[in-house]
Amino acid sequence: MGxxxxxxxxxxxxxxxxxxxxxxxxxxxxxxxxxxxxPAFREIRLIEFxxxxxxxxxxTFVAPTYGxxxxxxSTMAVSIGALIIAIPLGIGAAAYxxxxxxxxxxxxxxxxxxxxxxxxxxxxxxxxxxxxxxxIAKIFHLPNGLNxxxxxxxxxxxxxxxxISLTEDALKSVPKSFEEASLALGATYWQTxxxxxxxAAASGIIAACxxxxxxxxxxxxxxxxxxxxxxxxxxNFLQSVETMTSTIAIELGEVPxxxxxxxxxxxxGLVLFIITFAVNMIADVVLHKHQKVLK
Amino acid sequence: xxxxxxxEMVGFGILRLCxxxxxxxxxxxxxxxxxxxxxxxxWKFLTAMPKNGMTEGGIFPAIVGTVLTTAITxxxxxxxxxxxAIYLNEYAKDTLITRLIRMAIRNLAGVPSIxxxxxxxxxxxxxxxxGTCILSAGLTLGLMTLPWTITASEEALKNVPNSYREGALALGATKWQSxxxxxxxxxxxxxxxGTILGLSRAAGETAPILFTGAAFYLPFLPKxxxxxxxxxxxxxxxxxxxxxxxxxxxPIAYGTALVLIALVFAMNLFAVIIRYRLRxxxxx
Numbered sequence: 024m025g026x027x028x029x030x031x032x033x034x035x036x037x038x039x040x041x042x043x044x045x046x047x048x049x050x051x052x053x054x055x056x057x058x059x060x061x062p063a064f065r066e067i068r069l070i071e072f073x074x075x076x077x078x079x080x081x082x083t084f085v086a087p088t089y090g091x092x093x094x095x096x097s098t099m100a101v102s103i104g105a106l107i108i109a110i111p112l113g114i115g116a117a118a119y120x121x122x123x124x125x126x127x128x129x130x131x132x133x134x135x136x137x138x139x140x141x142x143x144x145x146x147x148x149x150x151x152x153x154x155x156x157x158x159i160a161k162i163f164h165l166p167n168g169l170n171x172x173x174x175x176x177x178x179x180x181x182x183x184x185x186x187i188s189l190t191e192d193a194l195k196s197v198p199k200s201f202e203e204a205s206l207a208l209g210a211t212y213w214q215t216x217x218x219x220x221x222x223a224a225a226s227g228i229i230a231a232c233x234x235x236x237x238x239x240x241x242x243x244x245x246x247x248x249x250x251x252x253x254x255x256x257x258x259n260f261l262q263s264v265e266t267m268t269s270t271i272a273i274e275l276g277e278v279p280x281x282x283x284x285x286x287x288x289x290x291x292g293l294v295l296f297i298i299t300f301a302v303n304m305i306a307d308v309v310l311h312k313h314q315k316v317l318k
Numbered sequence: 319x320x321x322x323x324x325x326e327m328v329g330f331g332i333l334r335l336c337x338x339x340x341x342x343x344x345x346x347x348x349x350x351x352x353x354x355x356x357x358x359x360x361w362k363f364l365t366a367m368p369k370n371g372m373t374e375g376g377i378f379p380a381i382v383g384t385v386l387t388t389a390i391t392x393x394x395x396x397x398x399x400x401x402x403a404i405y406l407n408e409y410a411k412d413t414l415i416t417r418l419i420r421m422a423i424r425n426l427a428g429v430p431s432i433x434x435x436x437x438x439x440x441x442x443x444x445x446x447x448x449g450t451c452i453l454s455a456g457l458t459l460g461l462m463t464l465p466w467t468i469t470a471s472e473e474a475l476k477n478v479p480n481s482y483r484e485g486a487l488a489l490g491a492t493k494w495q496s497x498x499x500x501x502x503x504x505x506x507x508x509x510x511x512g513t514i515l516g517l518s519r520a521a522g523e524t525a526p527i528l529f530t531g532a533a534f535y536l537p538f539l540p541k542x543x544x545x546x547x548x549x550x551x552x553x554x555x556x557x558x559x560x561x562x563x564x565x566x567x568x569p570i571a572y573g574t575a576l577v578l579i580a581l582v583f584a585m586n587l588f589a590v591i592i593r594y595r596l597r598x599x600x601x602x
Contacts, residue, residue, distance in 0.1 A: 027492060030492075030494070031492050031493060031494055034493075034494045035409055035493070035494075037401070038401055038402075038404055038405035038408075038409055039405055039409065041398060041401035041402050041404075041405055042401075042402050042405035042406060042410065042416075042419045043415075043419070044398060044402065045402055045419055045422045045423055045426065045464065045465075045468070046418055046419055046422040048422070048426060048461055048464070049422040049425055049426055049429075051437070051441070052429065052433065052434075052437045055437060055440045055441060055445075056433070056436065056437070056440075058440075059436075059440050111336075112336050112339060112340065113336075114336075115332060115333045115335070115336030115337075116333070116336040116337045116339075116340050118333050119330070119333035119334055119336060119337045120337065123330050123333060123334070124337070128337070131341070132337055132340070132341065135340065135341050135344050136340065137586075138344060138583070138586075139340070139343070139344050139347075141515075141518060141519065141522075141582055141583070141586060142347065142522075142579060142582075143519075143521075143522025143523065143524070143551055143578060143579070143582060144431075144522070144523070144524065144525075145522070145524045145551040145552075145554050145555050145578075146347075146351070146522070146551075146554065146575050146578060146579060147347075148555070148558075149554055149555075149558045149571065149575055150347060150350065150351075152558055152559070153350070153558075153568070153572075154346070154350055180343055180347075183340060183343075187340070211322050211323065211325070211326045212326060212330075213325060213326035213329040213330060214322070214325075214326075216329075217329070234428070237428045238428075240430070241428070241429070241430025241431065241432070241433070242430070242431075243430065243431060243432040243524070243525035244524045244525055244551075244555065247555075247559075248555065248558065248559055268430060268432050268525070271432055271436070272432060272525060272528055275436075275439075275528070275529050276528065276529060288436075289436055289440075292432070292433050292436040295430050295432070295433055296429065296430070296433050299428050299429060299430055299433075300425055300428070300429075302428070303424060303425050303428040304425070307421070307424060
């Protein structure tokens with residue numbers, strides 16, 4: 024009996040350690056990124072790194088500069104552009120699927136969204152080059168269509184599944200009594216949806232959009248392939264831009280190990296980590312509020 | 319009254335348009351890749367080495383590289399993901415630590431894939447000194463897959479009715495015995511399905527393997543887990559942006575894209591079949 028009790032405790036302990044491992048990985052990512060980025064700031068002032076728009080680490084005749092502001096603005100511009108496309112489309116699709124669609128339409132749409140979510144980002148980026156790019160070039164009379172707009176369109180496609188499925192969940196979690204009360208008062212289904220259900224699900228929908236934003240900010244391959252990648256402060260959506268993720272992807276393979284430039288790229292990774300962490304945490308808090316309100 | 323109904327009609331029409339648009343996007347994507355990629359697919363394309371600076375030949379090493387990397391990913395993600403899910407669903411009480419673990423899982427799911435790549439470079443390539451190789455890349459992808467595996471596995475465990483656990487406990491079984499005999503057999507199909515779905519996403523990822531082991535051009539198969547390797551997603555990236563004769567190799571790029579999505583979908587289908595078959599066996 025004592026033996027089996029001991030075994031039980033061992034098993035329990037092992038599973039507990041396994042659970043703790045997840046926390047360890049998250050903390051580990053943060054600590055290792057900080058440790059690797061820190062040496063960069065022996066040479067770069069943090070203020071310059073965050074708020075200067077000059078990124079020229081390979082300058083030979085003048086002092087190299089390490090300002091990530093233009094990449095940060097590019098990342099935000101491309102992501103916000105993506106959300107402008109994906110949010111109305113995603114909420115519209117989710118509302119249709121949760122409130123209007125027949126079960127047959129739902130059965131078609133569900134796998135469609137799952138398949139869309141499963142398409143690798145590199146394939147979406149490839150389509151940005153061969154499909155979306157030429158169309159943009161033709162419409163706006165540009166030499167090529169690799170620019171911020173292209174990136175936004177592709178990121179919208181990638182954020183859509185997240186936004187649709189989470190918004191659908193939020194709408195479904197609105198108690199049936201809300202809907203019934205509204206209908207009983209003589210409102211149409213449309214009025215009920217727009218004035219009762221969507222406001223009631225608002226915080227869930229906001230969380231869905233934020234998670235879509237997090238996904239867009241961190242996406243690498245699509246923006247790397249489709250935005251043209253030239254570092255500059257973006258002035259409009261038809262300009263080539265280079266996001267933080269693209270800069271890491273392009274430059275990490277080329278820089279010599281353990282130089283200031285090398286460490287600075289990990290610094291960009293750290294900034295990315297902090298941004299997405301913050302976005303996720305806020306989404307989390309908003310979502311909790313949503314669940315509490317509905318209870 | 320009429321205006322109300324008219325508004326409703328227009329409103330629902332717009333929503334229908336949104337769903338139509340989403341379906342249209344997927345159809346365009348699949349149509350373009352299948353119609354332009356199918357022409358180059360042949361037995362030779364799938365089983366030959368690339369030749370002449372990748373302007374001719376096949377993509378065999380890229381397929382092998384992706385399969386091997388995904389196998390390593392599975393070896394890490396399956397036991398650790400299932401273990402964590404078992405802890406959360408069967409053992410954990412609602413304590414601060416449990417909430418911390420859950421918060422960590424949600425955040426890990428949101429960490430950008432390129433950040434996992436950087437983490438892989440620091441931990442596996444440099445600190446553990448594996449170098450850039452299949453092992454480093456597979457382990458990096460494994461960590462990235464963990465949050466998906468855990469969430470899917472926990473979902474499967476939740477679907478096992480509590481009475482199964484109580485039945486075993488009432489007969490004098492210990493907690494672990496009850497999990498082993500009365501919970502896991504019913505949960506494993508669902509756990510496997512979710513895990514394979516996660517693995518299929520890992521197989522299509524590029525950013526985490528960019529600096530942890532994927533190679534530009536290797537016209538031979540990897541010799542060990544410590545070799546660099548070609549991978550389908552990285553090959554597609556190279557063929558569409560980095561190659562010296564991009565327009566000439568466009569058909570190969572399309573073919574690679576088609577093989578990559580076919581592989582991802584095949585894994586998804588496999589997952590669904592596993593769930594279906596194992597469920598049937600249990601029923602009988």
